[in-house]
Amino acid sequence: MRLLSLLLIASLAIPVYALVTAPLSLFWQTFTAIGMVITANLLIRLKDYRWALAMMGLSTIASTRYLYWRLTQTLPIGPEFNAWDLFLSLGLVGAEIYAYVILILGFVQTIWPLHRKPAPLPDDPSQWPTVDIYIPTYNEPLAVVRPTVLAALAMDWPRDKFRVYVLDDGRRDEFRQFCETVGVTHVTRTDNKHAKAGNINAALKKTGGEYIAIFDCDHIPVRSFLQMTMGSMLQDKTVSLVQTPHHFFSPDPFEKNLATFRKVPNEGELFYGLIQDGNDFWDASFFCGSCAVLRREALEQIGGIATETVTEDAHTSLRMHTRGWKSAYINIPQAAGLATESLSAHVGQRIRWARGMAQIFRVNNPMVMPGLKFGQRICYSNAMLHFFYGLPRLIFLTSPLAYLLLGAEIIKAQGWMVLAYAAPHVMLATTTNSRLQGPFRHSFWAEIYETVLATFILVPTLLAVINPKLGKFNVTAKGGIVDRDYFDKDIARPYYLLFSLNLIGFTVGIIRLLIGGPHADTLMLNIGWTVYNLIIAGGALAVANEKRQVRSAVRVRTKLQAAIRSHADSGAYMTETLDVSYSGVALRLPEAVDLKQGDSLQILLMPERNDVWLDAKVMRAGRGLVAAKLNEMSIPQESALVQALFGRADAWIQWREHQKPDRPLRALFEVGRYGIRGGRDFFAWVVKAIWQRGTRTAPTKAA
Structure with a gap:
């Protein structure tokens, strides 16, 4: 089979190379682009997953052809060399190379989602193993923790074979009293060293269950959790981890502020709905810190939960994989928790994730770390490289301004030729990802998610690569309220700067077009790019317009x-x-x-x-x-x-069925609608701020 695979690859390599590198005129490149787009739109209608693999291949060819053309024919080098233009051009090419690498790694990572089914348990419950259930907590209110504890106590598992432990790093008397009342063990330690990882490691020394189930204190398990996960552990003694999705019964800031809850898949749905299933095919499912069960033997072999980084969960599973342990992913929600209530809290949480993954990339780089298989290296590397999108995203949001405002030729080519090469690259990537990710991530929403976070994760990821020890673990607040509508101007500063710059660029571009400037095709291309950037920046502004949420107890429609x-x-x-x-x-x-x-x-x-x-x-x-x-x-x-x-x-199984399927054009119009709303809200906020400032200064002027 390996020989046949090599022969197949060799037979395809020559025609693919010819297709990627062939120089074509504008007419024939346009003809080729149209053919590729039509082919992709025909393939997306075919249900068999093997056609999705064909779409991946076609998208890879289109993107590789575009990148080859960019590197060989569009850099501003030659007799009229301009250092400034070259600097800006290399910045854009670097961002495009990053996007290309992430695209290809993503295709490999999700090439064949495993869709693992739960393994059966022995018929005799007396043969079921003992499990310790850990619920770590630090500063969360007891009201958040109580339902998790009560749900854990009611699991369908022999009562003498599991024990519930509340790992209270806050060392609070009310928690101790509650634990005594309901019959669970309250565990404390004398310090808070290594935060959550240290809390769990301290508990490992005080408990003796064969397996450890871990739930964040706001992640409430369903009663079937252990029965759905433990079978995989018993069936294969080399499985060290069984992870289930993180499901949220409350809206995150995007869903709350844009009113998309249960209409559009949330930000994390792509990872838990598709990527982890793809990881499972490569035996690379990550530990996500909660809603998972781990084998004590594997944990003890690697010295407990990893403490060197702030994403201790992924780092722990990486170390288990290097020791030859396997992992499994059951894509059935078996717990549900609270999403972050405010955008500022959401940004803080994602900064920690980004910094932690960058730390792992620096400390234990999966591309060179011994003991990993090829697929595991790809999955871990893509997960870590993903969080370096801050700079590329900002480059994409500002690149057209280089031409519109500064006159820099960062792509030295005719505008129509740029469109002929770029259109199939962008359209096939969008269509293919819609086919693969549609149930879990609607088209164009990634741009809004990344724009909201880009400026905030840029510096932490860079510093983590330079010095992994910088920064500290921060706990994400849960269970709070937002007592009024308000525009979060502190979080929104980068967004309204990006929006303002693109608005200026758009205005200048229109003026240049009306007065009949040269290279009208290039001018229109950059104006169109700026319009798209305005939509994305406007969407980020719309997310920053916080909506009131006064209920401390989330209502669940059921x-x-x-x-x-x-x-x-x-x-x-x-x-x-x-x-x-x-x-x-x-x-x-x-x-x-x-x-x-x-x-x-x-x-x-x-x-x-x-x-x-x-x-x-x-x-x-x-x-x-x-x-x-x-x-x-x-x-x-x-x-x-x-x-x-x-x-x-069955509490959460039906939730995904209520969402509309992805349609790229419909998603673009939807994102555009939020972009317009964000721009409108921004202008309203600016006018209000100017009016309030004028009102405050008016008495002084009169005096």
């Missing part, structure tokens, strides 16, 4: 069977929920039930599996609906609510 009664001794009526939170429930009101505001109400969620009634007070009723606020709950009542809302085995 239909559950329920029963209600107005008194403990009265008859019960069957109904269903519309949404449920930790503080209230909205239900359909049966016609036979007459309720009004202020009435007492008792609610039984999932009556076929539960007999614990929740006490509540009616907040409003009518038109077939009733909204009730839950009274203070006992531990059994709280546990019943957690199991009904978060602990069901």
